[in-house]
Amino acid sequence: MSTGTGPTVDVRITTRAELALRGVALDAPVRRPDGAGPSDDGHFLVGPGLVDGAGAALPRNPDSPYRVRDGKVWLGDEDTGLTLTPVQRPRFYDLTTADGIPYEHIARLHGADVLATTVVQTCVRYAEPDRCRFCTVEESLRAGATVAAKTPAQLAEVAEAAVRLDGVKQMVMTTGTTTGPDRGARNLVRCVRGVLEAVPGLPVQVQCEPPGDLAWIRALHDAGATAIGLHAESLDEEVRRRWTPGKATVPLAAYEAAWDEAVRVFGPNRVSTYLLVGLGEDPDELIAGAGELIARGVYPFVVPFRPMSGTLAARDGVEAPSTELLTHVTEGVAAKLRAAGMRGADQRAGCAACGACGVLSTAGG
Template identity: 65%
Template sequence: MSSSTRVDVAIQGIRLLDAPVARRAGAGPSDDGHVLLDGVGAAIPLNPRSPYTVSGGRLLLDGADTGMGVEAVARPRFYDLRTADGVPYEQIARLHSARVLATTVVQTCVRYDEAERCRFCAIEESLRQGSTIAVKTPAMIAEVARAAHELDGITQMVMTTGTSNGRDRGATHLARCVRAVREVLPDLPIQVQCEPPASLETIQELYDAGARSIGIHVESLDDGVRRRWMPGKGSVPLAEYRAAWVEAVRVFGWNQVSTYLLVGLGEDPDELVAGAEELIAMGVYPFVVPFRPLAGTLATDVDRVPAPPSDVLHHVTARVAAALRRAGMHGAGQAAGCAACGACSALSCEGA
């Protein structure tokens, strides 16, 4: 697969894409359809103005075959089920790519007031649209995970959460949910995602619960960018992130800790790459993805910020991938999580 084409599709999306597995709004990259590009999972924006289309299982650019095959991920069978209380399973957890189950265990965030909200985030929009529920109980998540494993063959799971008021910032409920899933699926790899907890002992608790990788997502290492884009989350000092990453690497191991780095927030590309290299030296995988305009976010509805240029994203992705390769660090080496899945980034196309 051409990495430049993969990057361009990540920015421009695909027009008229029939994607049975798709996501609108939410805590992370969404408004996308999940497909296999040359057999590799990819979450691609659904863009009615994209020059890319699909015909006969081929990806076309302005009508010309790019040489890349496209196959939509089939709707999973567990989506047709409900709990005894009548809650649809797909409101509890969703399929990402072809074999990853993902859930936001708490769909609200203490930082969602407009003055504090991350401008790229729409975590509560899916709740307002009625496509999810506010809090998923451990029992609910375990029930859905078992069904998704038995019916659709999921091979890993990702659990994230909105930030809470507590010192744990939501990690305690994550740990309960992990334990519940491990009781019914003891061999299923699980990644958890949260802000740095106030007490670093919480990281050990997440591991002891059964999580085998962790994402502590900073999005940007530039304090100016953090203040503009994440006024609430940006109030957590980078020193707390670094301390949490160090402890997480100690607990979970080298290349079992990751963080998102978003391209397109106004950061200097060279500084972003240098920051990624610092993370790699710590044993943390920098998961480089483009900022994606998303309806319902302040960045799109108010600021009208576009996606980054494809050439900038490709340049940054290639340089970070080269640093990852030099370190022998690969997303596929993570037990579970976004880097292990790889659908939202082009790093895997660059051998990382």
Template identity: 50%
Template sequence: MAEAAVRLDGVKQMIMTTGTPNTSDRGAAYLTECARAIRARVNLPLQAQCEPPDEFVWFDRMKAAGIDSLGMHLEAADPAVRAQIMPGKATVPLSHYFDAFEAAVRVFGWGQVNTYLLAGLGDRLETLVQMSDRLIQIGVYPFVVPFVPIAGTALAHHAAPSSDFMLALYQQIGDLLKRAGMSSADIKAGCAKCGACSALSMFEK
């Protein structure tokens, strides 16, 4: 199928995500297996997305299977917001994410690891900017995206962030990216490369 997508549709990259599987590897084993199968058929840049696995040796295995970049998504920055919005996922402390980020950057390379930050869930502007700064400093691209309420979900009535909030956020994080020389264009595969959910790439240049 990936072969046909490349040949017939001109697909240039592929993203595989997991959600939150109830396994200690957080889906890394399955992603590794999928990447190996895809890479056996077609030369297509791949991003895998999962939560930090229990053993960081999974990053080496993922890379060896042909995964080019990795997404591990914080979603929110402030521990209090994380606990309120996603009580399950918030049980994984930020310190574990940062250990995983550093280990993943050593394997995938500077700027080839990214994380989703959803603006509008309750994080203050300064908190998101400080978190992005910290991420960029260790080689992780902060993919900042506006929260969009979706009918029928638990957050259907949660307000989306204002345009002014997003503009200020994009400008400040764009400046940090420029200063660091980090760009979504250099990411081999992934959401930041696609960019459809965020206007951040317009502020990197």
């Protein structure tokens, strides 16, 4: 695709942003169905070349103007210069536990080499009016595609197989928020320990709300987690109250305290937060806020909001952000990351290290 102006790298970022929002007219053997977080995409490798493709989670959209022929992405008759290959179905999906649960219901492949699981698939905030408007964490449970709570033993069994059979290189463990003051961290500690007993050295990222007692952050680190995501989703309290009403009862000040403690315990650039583009936050305030996060050692993982089916936002007809907005925020945040020498890949585990749901890695962040 050509915009007519600007260096080639800008065109690549714009095209990658367009792909993230409009998707590709192609099915994918590996998908993220309903679940926590912002997307239900197909998993692909997108790159300047087929070999150096980076993971990309893209909507599968038969109406997308982007088509794939001969491993290349085309916009009409125009070669975008990007290559795209679907991630193949991993072998561990064919296995089941001794008690008959498909491994695929316990953890899933994200991108080419990330194993992802939601250890508790229910959330104390899922009932309206508390529920986050972009979230479908309990929908995959209702669809029978997962189990409500994964045991450390089940996770260990699946992780061992995924590493051995499919070359998985890192694991992401997220959780719905539980009722206790630890908000799910206590259970994550047990799950990390279980997995690392079976697969010593596997980089694992944990994701949870800031625990009420910050000592849980140390406990997660001591259990062996490599990185931690404490996801605010927005840095604007008014946007948080509208989009994440339940989570917004935990003020940003509590996130700041948790981020600082996590950087102290895990080290700089081992802590991250999602920031969703398209929730109505002022884009330049978002970029400036991301800069403050970078300065405190926290990686701001900028991701487009997508109106996934099953979400309250989709029900209400909210649309994804424009390519221009996503490109503007991505380039602004990537410039700050580059200036600070902070790269998502250096987190070693987690969404920032994977990068597939955003465009930052294409922009050099």
